[in-house]
Amino acid sequence: MPWDELKPREFAAFEKDLDGISRQTMQDHYKLYEGYAKKANECRRILNEFDYAQIEGNQVYSPLRAVSVDYTFALLGYKNHDLYFGHLGGDGGDPHGRFAELVDREFNGVNKWLDALKKAASAARGWVIVGYDLNDGSLFNYLMDSQNLWAVYNMVPVLALDVYEHAYVRDFGATPDGRKQYVEAFLRNVNWDHVNRQLAQAEAAKQGADATGLQEPAVAGA
Amino acid sequence: MPWDELKPREFAAFEKDLDGISRQTMQDHYKLYEGYAKKANECRRILNEFDYAQIEGNQVYSPLRAVSVDYTFALLGYKNHDLYFGHLGGDGGDPHGRFAELVDREFNGVNKWLDALKKAASAARGWVIVGYDLNDGSLFNYLMDSQNLWAVYNMVPVLALDVYEHAYVRDFGATPDGRKQYVEAFLRNVNWDHVNRQLAQAEAAKQGADATGLQEPAVAGA
Amino acid sequence: MPWDELKPREFAAFEKDLDGISRQTMQDHYKLYEGYAKKANECRRILNEFDYAQIEGNQVYSPLRAVSVDYTFALLGYKNHDLYFGHLGGDGGDPHGRFAELVDREFNGVNKWLDALKKAASAARGWVIVGYDLNDGSLFNYLMDSQNLWAVYNMVPVLALDVYEHAYVRDFGATPDGRKQYVEAFLRNVNWDHVNRQLAQAEAAKQGADATGLQEPAVAGA
Amino acid sequence: MPWDELKPREFAAFEKDLDGISRQTMQDHYKLYEGYAKKANECRRILNEFDYAQIEGNQVYSPLRAVSVDYTFALLGYKNHDLYFGHLGGDGGDPHGRFAELVDREFNGVNKWLDALKKAASAARGWVIVGYDLNDGSLFNYLMDSQNLWAVYNMVPVLALDVYEHAYVRDFGATPDGRKQYVEAFLRNVNWDHVNRQLAQAEAAKQGADATGLQEPAVAGA
Numbered sequence: 006m007p008w009d010e011l012k013p014r015e016f017a018a019f020e021k022d023l024d025g026i027s028r029q030t031m032q033d034h035y036k037l038y039e040g041y042a043k044k045a046n047e048c049r050r051i052l053n054e055f056d057y058a059q060i061e062g063n064q065v066y067s068p069l070r071a072v073s074v075d076y077t078f079a080l081l082g083y084k085n086h087d088l089y090f091g092h093l094g095g096d097g098g099d100p101h102g103r104f105a106e107l108v109d110r111e112f113n114g115v116n117k118w119l120d121a122l123k124k125a126a127s128a129a130r131g132w133v134i135v136g137y138d139l140n141d142g143s144l145f146n147y148l149m150d151s152q153n154l155w156a157v158y159n160m161v162p163v164l165a166l167d168v169y170e171h172a173y174v175r176d177f178g179a180t181p182d183g184r185k186q187y188v189e190a191f192l193r194n195v196n197w198d199h200v201n202r203q204l205a206q207a208e209a210a211k212q213g214a215d216a217t218g219l220q221e222p223a224v225a226g227a
Numbered sequence: 228m229p230w231d232e233l234k235p236r237e238f239a240a241f242e243k244d245l246d247g248i249s250r251q252t253m254q255d256h257y258k259l260y261e262g263y264a265k266k267a268n269e270c271r272r273i274l275n276e277f278d279y280a281q282i283e284g285n286q287v288y289s290p291l292r293a294v295s296v297d298y299t300f301a302l303l304g305y306k307n308h309d310l311y312f313g314h315l316g317g318d319g320g321d322p323h324g325r326f327a328e329l330v331d332r333e334f335n336g337v338n339k340w341l342d343a344l345k346k347a348a349s350a351a352r353g354w355v356i357v358g359y360d361l362n363d364g365s366l367f368n369y370l371m372d373s374q375n376l377w378a379v380y381n382m383v384p385v386l387a388l389d390v391y392e393h394a395y396v397r398d399f400g401a402t403p404d405g406r407k408q409y410v411e412a413f414l415r416n417v418n419w420d421h422v423n424r425q426l427a428q429a430e431a432a433k434q435g436a437d438a439t440g441l442q443e444p445a446v447a448g449a
Numbered sequence: 450m451p452w453d454e455l456k457p458r459e460f461a462a463f464e465k466d467l468d469g470i471s472r473q474t475m476q477d478h479y480k481l482y483e484g485y486a487k488k489a490n491e492c493r494r495i496l497n498e499f500d501y502a503q504i505e506g507n508q509v510y511s512p513l514r515a516v517s518v519d520y521t522f523a524l525l526g527y528k529n530h531d532l533y534f535g536h537l538g539g540d541g542g543d544p545h546g547r548f549a550e551l552v553d554r555e556f557n558g559v560n561k562w563l564d565a566l567k568k569a570a571s572a573a574r575g576w577v578i579v580g581y582d583l584n585d586g587s588l589f590n591y592l593m594d595s596q597n598l599w600a601v602y603n604m605v606p607v608l609a610l611d612v613y614e615h616a617y618v619r620d621f622g623a624t625p626d627g628r629k630q631y632v633e634a635f636l637r638n639v640n641w642d643h644v645n646r647q648l649a650q651a652e653a654a655k656q657g658a659d660a661t662g663l664q665e666p667a668v669a670g671a
Numbered sequence: 672m673p674w675d676e677l678k679p680r681e682f683a684a685f686e687k688d689l690d691g692i693s694r695q696t697m698q699d700h701y702k703l704y705e706g707y708a709k710k711a712n713e714c715r716r717i718l719n720e721f722d723y724a725q726i727e728g729n730q731v732y733s734p735l736r737a738v739s740v741d742y743t744f745a746l747l748g749y750k751n752h753d754l755y756f757g758h759l760g761g762d763g764g765d766p767h768g769r770f771a772e773l774v775d776r777e778f779n780g781v782n783k784w785l786d787a788l789k790k791a792a793s794a795a796r797g798w799v800i801v802g803y804d805l806n807d808g809s810l811f812n813y814l815m816d817s818q819n820l821w822a823v824y825n826m827v828p829v830l831a832l833d834v835y836e837h838a839y840v841r842d843f844g845a846t847p848d849g850r851k852q853y854v855e856a857f858l859r860n861v862n863w864d865h866v867n868r869q870l871a872q873a874e875a876a877k878q879g880a881d882a883t884g885l886q887e888p889a890v891a892g893a
Binding site: 450451452453458496499501502504505506507508511513514517518521524525528531535554555556561564565567568569570571572573574578580583584585587588589590591592594597598599600601602603604605606625646649650651653654655656657658660661663664665666 | 672673674675680718721723724726727728729730733735736739740743746747750753757776777778783786787789790791792793794795796800802805806807809810811812813814816819820821822823824825826827828847868871872873875876877878879880882883885886887888
């Protein structure tokens with residue numbers, strides 16, 4: 006747990022006017038991101054300072070479980086927003102490059118993936134994360150109901166779409182219809198090159214792991 | 228989503244007598260693992276058959292959100308157990324190799340990591356997953372309260388310790404003390420080479436991703 | 450399960466200008482309330498139409514569990530908002546009547562309860578529900594992280610304070626400070642008589658139950 | 672929050688041999704119940720000692736939110752088991768009395784309710800609580816995924832069926848089939864008079880509340 010200190014970064018998206026997403030929304034949003042970084046750092050400090058020989062481990066209530074659990078809320082709150090802000094500031098348009106190639110193949114067409122993304126964005130309570138699975142290289146639109154509810158491991162996030170109300174209420178209204186308009190605005194501002202850079206890292210991670218030849222056999226005892 | 232069919236594998240742990248963990252417990256446990264594979268496959272089939280242009284996306288209740296969310300319970304139910312069964316059948320003893328090296332460094336001693344693992348095992352409601360973070364290469368004992376509660380992404384699991392009651396009630400009793408005895412038994416049966424193989428893949432994945440040179444800069448807009 | 454159809458009601462709060470909470474926020478908020486009623490009714494219909502002799506009961510994924518679980522999200526989404534809208538439209542000021550009497554006694558002063566309410570409002574992710582316990586008649590500021598996360602039974606809600614972002618982002622901004630300003634605005638618009646009416650029903654419910662003389666004895670087997 | 676200290680009670684079920692549920696299972700189970708009482712009391716003490724004027728209210732991580740949330744796990748862990756142990760020690764058989772009358776009417780037959788209960792018991796991850804709604808007097812088999820996940824307020828529990836693995840693994844095995852056998856055993860040992868006593872209190876609570884004449888009108892502003 007020799008964690009670095011998480012630091013809020015600067016993003017190109019804050020240097021320009023986005024199409025439909027206001028500067029006020031972005032500025033408020035950035036404060037939440039700063040809050041997640043601060044709290045993640047605080048949780049890391051507490052987790053590093055525990056004396057694990059002495060501390061109580063209790064599954065009903067104990068400071069150990071409370072900090073360990075809510076640390077993941079803080080950590081993903083930071084990571085989710087770090088990815089999301091990185092996407093914004095682009096020109097939208099159709100997905101291109103390797104990402105388009107993969108979703109075209111996996112969803113039988115880029116537009117069908119877009120349909121699935123939009124429906125996921127209406128069905129989630131917090132985020133849609135398009136995730137790349139390190140076991141089989143598949144992509145899936147994961148629904149997340151909060152910063153950390155229903156994340157999975159062995160997954161590298163490629164695209165993060167915030168559907169918490171803070172992302173759209175000021176600009177589009179706190180209704181299902183407002184959320185839909187916001188998702189369209191997100192797609193007008195997304196930088197697909199940034200998404201492709203995430204995907205390139207995800208595929209390289211899988212290739213790195215596969216090259217070890219240490220993947221589990223079909224029959225483990227063999 | 229061109230997912231392969233998940234298939235329950237065979238494991239060396241089922242070919243021998245474990246120390247303290249009964250064959251009956253293992254056999255019942257395997258049935259749960261088969262159930263997770265079956266349900267994950269069923270969810271994948273449903274998710275593949277949805278017509279995303281037509282389907283309702285609703286965050287209160289909709290089949291799309293229900294299947295998407297509980298799919299992660301099924302998927303991690305499969306992956307968690309696949310890893311756990313792969314660990315068992317070893318000779319226990321002290322952690323060695325690269326894994327020992329890393330936890331020694333990160334927790335200021337292998338025994339301090341063991342303390343932390345045991346306290347985490349008492350404080351979790353489902354699993355402890357020792358996870359390797361693909362961003363910074365740190366290890367952490369993640370508490371999970373069910374198959375999918377409080378997992379994080381960008382994390383490769385290295386060691387999976389089941390603390391659901393099905394893992395220990397028959398052999399050690401449904402009490403906090405019974406759970407502690409079970410954790411000791413788990414450590415007597417763990418195959419540290421298997422843990423090291425997971426870690427080798429995790430580190431190779433990080434190296435693969437890092438080698439792309441596409442990691443986020445400190446200032447994203449730069 | 451011979452449920453009535455839930456119907457969105459009309460509220461006095463929508464007939465006037467609130468202090469600090471805009472009509473636009475209230476109108477958008479009402480649409481969410483209508484959505485919860487509609488979905489709760491839909492879930493009730495599905496639950497009534499299941500053939501329980503034939504249906505699959507599966508804890509990993511099954512339509513039965515999905516509808517049963519998300520029904521509580523819809524139902525409390527309706528009930529939470531029904532109570533909240535009923536509170537608004539008042540003149541705020543200090544709590545009075547029986548409610549003031551109880552929180553004065555239980556929290557060692559009305560202002561200390563107000564402190565506790567405000568801190569709870571910053572610490573919750575969805576709602577603060579001041580609940581009256583039917584077992585012992587105590588009041589507690591329950592934190593709820595969504596429409597249905599961490600509710601308890603045998604509790605009658607007396608005051609419901611929505612801290613979902615939809616309640617305050619448009620008028621006060623999506624920041625912790627914006628939420629604090631919103632909570633002050635809520636307190637300027639609350640109708641304490643309405644809160645007292647809830648409390649009167651809660652106390653009457655406890656008295657009704659107690660009068661049966663059927664409460665559990667200290668020793669159940671006696 | 673002038674809470675009484677929760678005290679584990681004695682139950683008739685522990686004075687006799689149950690049919691199919693072993694004394695060892697019951698003894699281990701009682702220790703969990705004692706643990707919930709102890710932790711609920713500890714959380715109450717912490718919650719009472721906070722200085723609410725000074726304490727941090729933070730929704731990402733703060734001791735206030737951690738204790739407030741996990742207190743409900745402890746509290747319902749106590750209440751769930753208190754009810755469950757109270758049911759046991761009876762002679763099973765067909766439901767009778769007012770409870771039978773209500774489920775017969777609401778589920779179109781007592782056997783159809785039993786079908787629904789059994790399917791719910793397979794579909795839940797923690798408890799099935801047959802709850803009486805104080806708003807409309809309806810009964811529903813609520814699925815709970817842990818001690819406190821998906822409880823609802825304004826509900827009085829009438830029957831509590833524990834399907835955590837600690838309730839059945841030792842006697843019936845940690846499989847879906849083992850759980851089914853355990854549910855049959857529960858029904859052979861249930862004391863329907865005890866269930867009817869809970870229902871009598873629930874109905875009296877509703878009558879008490881209704882007699883105030885303070886229920887919400889169809890049009891709140893009227």
